[in-house]
Amino acid sequence: MQKNSKFSTRQIAYAAMFIALGIIVNSLRIGSFLSFxxxxxxxxGYALGPVMGFIIGAITDVLAYIVRPSATGGFNPVFILTSALTGAIPVIVxxxxxxxxxxFKLWKIIVxxxxxxxxxxxxxVPYFISILYGKHLFIPSMIKAAIKQSYSAPLYGLLVKIIFNSLKNKFKLRETA
Structure with missing residues (x-):
């Protein structure tokens, strides 16, 4: 039997679980101080690779918006790119x-x-918001996001390391050649 798909059935099933988890976590967001x-x-991205992380980010963004529409005034496809890159950039770096x-070493995950x-x-995101809703929003949005990411990014790194180490020993996440 010839394999035509770049992704295995197992990887697609894992992707579906990550998408569902992303939608649930996005829907449960409370406040803006700390969100996951x-x-x-x-x-x-770490579990399935940067390509799957990119795809999962894009699909999660669209479906999460359908489940819980944003309070910012409507759907805009430019934000799909930011979610997609969220799944790809960290593992590529x-x-x-x-x-x-x-x-993966913890410090490299955090970086x-x-x-x-x-x-x-x-x-x-602040750049797109400033283009869509007014140029005066860029710097304040950037500062607010930078403050939030200064503690969220290291926390995400620690959680990725802990959860990924547990998952990699129990599940065959990526096909290795």
Whole structure:
């Protein structure tokens, strides 16, 4: 039998679970001080690879919006890109620092998440908000996001390391060649 799909059935099933988890976590958001909305997307990138993390981020963003529409005034596809990159950038940076699946060092995970979150949450999202809703929002949105990511990114890194170490020993997350 010839294999035509880039992703195995197992990986697609895991992706569906990460998407469902991302939707649930996004829907349960309480306040803006601490949210874990991007965490399942980031974890999926480490578990399944940057391509799957990118896909999972995009799909999660669309479905989470359908389940819980944003209070910012409506759906805009530019934010799909930020969610998709949230799943890809951290693991790409970690790999660029020399770590390979499944052995990721905590400090490299944190650096990857910081780079990813500052690219998407601190720069891209405020930039898109300023374009869509008014240029005066860019700097205040950036400052607020930077403060939030200064404690969220290291926390996400620690959680990724703990949860990923548990998952990698119990589940065959990625197909290895």
């Amino acid at each position: 909305g991007g965490f399942p997307i980031i974890l999926s 970690t790999q660029m620092l020399g770590d390979k699946y499944p052995e 990857g998440i910081v780079v990813g979150q500052f690219t998407t949450s601190v720069f891209m």
